[in-house]
Amino acid sequence: MSELLQAITIGIPQGALYGLMGFGIAMIFRSAGTLNFSHGYSAMVSVLITLSAMQTFIGLNILEGRLALFAAIPVGLIAGAVFGVLIDLLLMRRVKHVSPASMLMITLGLLLVFEGAANLIWSPDYESFPRLLPGPPFIFEGAGLFEGIRVVFRRNDIAVMLIALVISVSMAALMKYTKIGLAIRARGQDPVGAQSVGINTNRVDSIVWGLSITLAVVVGILIAPITRVHPTMLMNTQLLGITAAVLGGFSSLFGAIWGGLMIGVLERLIDIVPALDGYETAIIFFLIILILVFKPMGLFAGKVGRKA
Amino acid sequence: MKRIFLLGSGILAAGLIAFLLTGGTYTLGNLSLVLVWAIAGMGMVIIIGNTGQLSLGHAAFMAIGAYSTAIFTELLPGIYGGMLLGTLIGLFIATVFALLIGLPALRLRGYYLAIATIAFGVGMEQAIRAMPFPNPVYNIPHILSFTRPGPIRDIATYVLMTALFLLFYAIGLVILKSPFGVKFRMIRDSQVAARSYGTNLAANKLQAFIVSAVFCALAGSMYAVTQGVIQPVTFGLMAAIDLLLIIIIGGAILLEGGLIGSFIIVGLPALVLEELVPPGSLTLIYGILLIIFVIALPSGIATELYIMWNRKMQVPYMAVLRFLYRLKPVKGSFVETIEGKQMYYVAQGEGPILLYIHGNTGSHQWFREVMDVPGYRTVAIDLMNFGRSDRIETTDDIDTYADHVAAFIDQLGLETCYVAGHSFGGAVAMSLAIRYPNKVRRMLLIDSAPIDGLPLGDDSEARIEALRRHYGVLKSAIGKVMGSRSKDRHLHSLLTKEALLMNREAYFNHALALDDFDYSEGAASFNTPALVIRGVLDPLISDEDARRTAEALKAELQVFDNIGHALIIEDPEAFKKVAVTFDKDSTESV
Numbered sequence: 001m002s003e004l005l006q007a008i009t010i011g012i013p014q015g016a017l018y019g020l021m022g023f024g025i026a027m028i029f030r031s032a033g034t035l036n037f038s039h040g041y042s043a044m045v046s047v048l049i050t051l052s053a054m055q056t057f058i059g060l061n062i063l064e065g066r067l068a069l070f071a072a073i074p075v076g077l078i079a080g081a082v083f084g085v086l087i088d089l090l091l092m093r094r095v096k097h098v099s100p101a102s103m104l105m106i107t108l109g110l111l112l113v114f115e116g117a118a119n120l121i122w123s124p125d126y127e128s129f130p131r132l133l134p135g136p137p138f139i140f141e142g143a144g145l146f147e148g149i150r151v152v153f154r155r156n157d158i159a160v161m162l163i164a165l166v167i168s169v170s171m172a173a174l175m176k177y178t179k180i181g182l183a184i185r186a187r188g189q190d191p192v193g194a195q196s197v198g199i200n201t202n203r204v205d206s207i208v209w210g211l212s213i214t215l216a217v218v219v220g221i222l223i224a225p226i227t228r229v230h231p232t233m234l235m236n237t238q239l240l241g242i243t244a245a246v247l248g249g250f251s252s253l254f255g256a257i258w259g260g261l262m263i264g265v266l267e268r269l270i271d272i273v274p275a276l277d278g279y280e281t282a283i284i285f286f287l288i289i290l291i292l293v294f295k296p297m298g299l300f301a302g303k304v305g306r307k308a
Numbered sequence: 309m310k311r312i313f314l315l316g317s318g319i320l321a322a323g324l325i326a327f328l329l330t331g332g333t334y335t336l337g338n339l340s341l342v343l344v345w346a347i348a349g350m351g352m353v354i355i356i357g358n359t360g361q362l363s364l365g366h367a368a369f370m371a372i373g374a375y376s377t378a379i380f381t382e383l384l385p386g387i388y389g390g391m392l393l394g395t396l397i398g399l400f401i402a403t404v405f406a407l408l409i410g411l412p413a414l415r416l417r418g419y420y421l422a423i424a425t426i427a428f429g430v431g432m433e434q435a436i437r438a439m440p441f442p443n444p445v446y447n448i449p450h451i452l453s454f455t456r457p458g459p460i461r462d463i464a465t466y467v468l469m470t471a472l473f474l475l476f477y478a479i480g481l482v483i484l485k486s487p488f489g490v491k492f493r494m495i496r497d498s499q500v501a502a503r504s505y506g507t508n509l510a511a512n513k514l515q516a517f518i519v520s521a522v523f524c525a526l527a528g529s530m531y532a533v534t535q536g537v538i539q540p541v542t543f544g545l546m547a548a549i550d551l552l553l554i555i556i557i558g559g560a561i562l563l564e565g566g567l568i569g570s571f572i573i574v575g576l577p578a579l580v581l582e583e584l585v586p587p588g589s590l591t592l593i594y595g596i597l598l599i600i601f602v603i604a605l606p607s608g609i610a611t612e613l614y615i616m617w618n619r620k621m622q623v624p625y626m627a628v629l630r631f632l633y634r635l636k637p638v639k640g641s642f643v644e645t646i647e648g649k650q651m652y653y654v655a656q657g658e659g660p661i662l663l664y665i666h667g668n669t670g671s672h673q674w675f676r677e678v679m680d681v682p683g684y685r686t687v688a689i690d691l692m693n694f695g696r697s698d699r700i701e702t703t704d705d706i707d708t709y710a711d712h713v714a715a716f717i718d719q720l721g722l723e724t725c726y727v728a729g730h731s732f733g734g735a736v737a738m739s740l741a742i743r744y745p746n747k748v749r750r751m752l753l754i755d756s757a758p759i760d761g762l763p764l765g766d767d768s769e770a771r772i773e774a775l776r777r778h779y780g781v782l783k784s785a786i787g788k789v790m791g792s793r794s795k796d797r798h799l800h801s802l803l804t805k806e807a808l809l810m811n812r813e814a815y816f817n818h819a820l821a822l823d824d825f826d827y828s829e830g831a832a833s834f835n836t837p838a839l840v841i842r843g844v845l846d847p848l849i850s851d852e853d854a855r856r857t858a859e860a861l862k863a864e865l866q867v868f869d870n871i872g873h874a875l876i877i878e879d880p881e882a883f884k885k886v887a888v889t890f891d892k893d894s895t896e897s898v
Contacts (some may be wrong), residue, residue: 035423091603095602099458100419102603104419104422105552106602109602112553114595115592116589116590116591116593116594118590119589119591120586120589120592206783235545239427243427274312278440279434282432285431285434286422286431289409289427289428291412292423292424294422296420
């Protein structure tokens with residue numbers, strides 16, 4: 001019982017990160033029309049930039065410790081946004097009307113470019129990254145009915161969950177109540193229709209790219225203390241993010257977040273079974289093929305529908 | 309066959325050059341690796357470039373091939389059969405997985421297929437990582453372990469890889485040229501259209517998927533064999549991207565793209581780049597290359613080369629062929645005709661002269677098999693502007709050509725002779741016989757241009773320009789005219805080379821000249837005995853044309869079954885019989 005609860009408590013924050021990743025990927029898929037295989041990699045470079053900024057702040061004695069981290073985070077987020085906008089302006093705009101396959105291949109090329117740049121400018125080594133909320137974990141000891149149940153909450157996980165929640169709510173609000181959100185949704189549903197009512201779809205695409213990659217940078221910064229910082233730090237997160245988007249169905253953005261949570265918990269649950277130890281990623285990926293085939297619109301297609 | 313031979317000798321030559329340049333066999337190991345990835349690349353060419361199914365999971369099939377080979381080699385140590393067994397089992401497992409994955413996944417389109425296959429690829433890598441092997445990093449003995457590591461092993465491996473590559477290249481070529489390949493490409497171009505033609509989409513996609521999986525599994529197996537060490541990461545996401553890079557840069561349509569791409573992606577880093585660029589920057593370079601190719605050269609190097617070869621290189625290529633062909637010694641002699649121009653001819657036998665006049669893009673060689681007609685001295689000329697005869701200014705007038713032939717007859721010191729004209733040469737013969745009636749004793753027209761000219765088709769200018777600018781087009785046109793004899797490769801290529809010798813300015817003008825002339829009026833006073841013959845299968849001269857000509861010339865018409873445009877090469881014996889009896893008949897009648 002403890003194991004199960006523990007799996008869920010570790011799985012949920014992890015899953016929230018996959019979900020946020022998937023959310024960005026689904027957003028690009030919906031509006032810009034491509035599957036972005038460089039999503040995690042552009043975020044990885046931004047995390048490296050964040051790390052370098054932090055080290056610079058500390059090295060120059062401008063800021064110290066946690067302050068340096070909090071000052072460096074905006075730098076990373078801005079870098080992510082700039083990457084997103086540049087990818088759209090310089091590359092995607094050229095091939096948008098050629099073929100979807102060429103957009104996909106360009107994102108694969110970008111994957112290589114980002115990884116190569118990270119190897120070249122920084123290093124292939126693993127570097128540690130500070131937690132947002134350090135400190136000892138909270139331990140919940142069950143009493144009475146829950147006698148013997150012991151669950152550990154890591155502090156950083158709580159920060160992760162809070163941030164994920166805040167972002168999800170604010171993205172939902174952005175999508176639902178602002179003009180930009182409306183434009184993004186319109187462009188995703190019907191590009192020609194969106195253009196005919198005066199929406200600049202090119203600008204919407206740039207915004208979508210910038211926004212999604214910024215989100216991915218948030219994920220990167222949150223996950224960095226666990227994976228540590230290196231050129232392939234977000235590879236699995238990105239693949240699982242895509243998986244989350246598939247689970248949620250690309251048609252619904254928030255489905256991706258639910259999908260991410262499910263994957264995060266599932267990953268931990270598989271871990272409990274000793275025989276399956278180590279196979280969790282493989283199992284999840286084989287599951288994905290089944291879902292793609294039998295429920296290509298995602299698990300929540302019927303229930304959530306076209307929320308965004 | 310020729311392509312395979314050329315490619316094979318090219319690969320072996322590359323190995324030899326590498327050996328000579330470096331003075332060691334180390335680079336051969338790298339080149340073997342290039343061939344291994346090229347086999348996988350050909351698999352990708354089949355599934356992505358020709359079937360249009362964007363699969364990113366084929367690295368997993370390589371992993372299957374590699375691990376099967378490794379496991380069985382380890383299980384049966386010291387037995388060469390173990391490795392072979394492992395390879396075969398690897399191919400079998402890959403087929404089973406291709407069925408299992410392909411059956412559901414190929415229902416998906418575009419991105420969804422890409423996601424499903426990449427999930428398969430990464431999932432397979434993770435599964436192998438987690439499997440309870442002693443160690444997922446496998447160290448396996450080398451396939452050619454009967455020799456110690458060293459030059460002999462490197463060379464043997466290289467030769468073996470070349471043979472395997474060529475074998476799979478041939479298999480790929482056969483598949484792509486077969487009806488299967490056509491169906492694959494139909495699916496790529498339009499699933500709706502393919503289905504409306506009755507293609508079984510699911511079955512054909514699956515076939516392409518399995519074939520490509522087998523290619524990749526063999527490549528994986530050979531990877532294990534040549535490298536001796538395998539680890540899961542070799543076949544991970546990066547390998548999937550490498551496979552894609554190979555065909556994007558190499559070219560996804562032609563099988564050669566796999567080899568070119570593999571050389572650039574796998575070969576260059578190992579051979580040169582590694583020392584030239586800072587470590588780790590290769591990924592960056594290839595990323596940039598991939599983006600540049602997708603934006604600027606989406607069809608890849610092999611396809612671009614193919615296009616360039618056909619668009620730009622054909623004229624120089626034909627010039628080179630022409631130059632080389634001219635170097636061959638000739639046996640005939642030259643005679644001065646008009647204004648010092650030389651006309652080339654060959655002759656054989658004794659007796660009255662039978663003058664052969666060849667057709668358009670022809671030469672005396674068209675008569676090479678009918679030179680020994682009993683009772684005649686046969687003389688085959690190259691008309692002016694053709695073959696080895698001199699070039700003249702006028703290219704669009706049959707009469708000018710006939711004038712030169714008349715001068716030729718005078719120069720030989722002949723009063724009169726028998727004339728046989730084929731096709732275009734028939735028009736020249738008619739011009740000669742009508743305008744110089746006493747020079748021609750009897751005339752034989754073989755599938756000749758009709759008496760009132762051969763009208764120019766609507767699109768002939770473009771078609772004729774294509775003949776002038778493309779060796780392959782010229783060759784196939786010659787083949788058509790050769791009828792059943794086009795199967796004789798040697799003769800086909802000889803006659804095509806002879807066609808190259810024709811004045812390049814004359815291609816279209818000859819068609820104009822054929823369109824232009826009309827000897828119907830001249831034929832009114834024509835009383836030279838003549839015979840018109842036509843092959844039933846002739847694609848150029850219709851039955852109606854031949855009848856009209858025979859009627860105007862008051863000549864007999866003889867029709868040959870199962871013969872096309874060129875009786876003289878399709879059935880030389882029949883022609884010789886005609887040539888002999890034609891004379892007898894007419895002497896009797898005179």
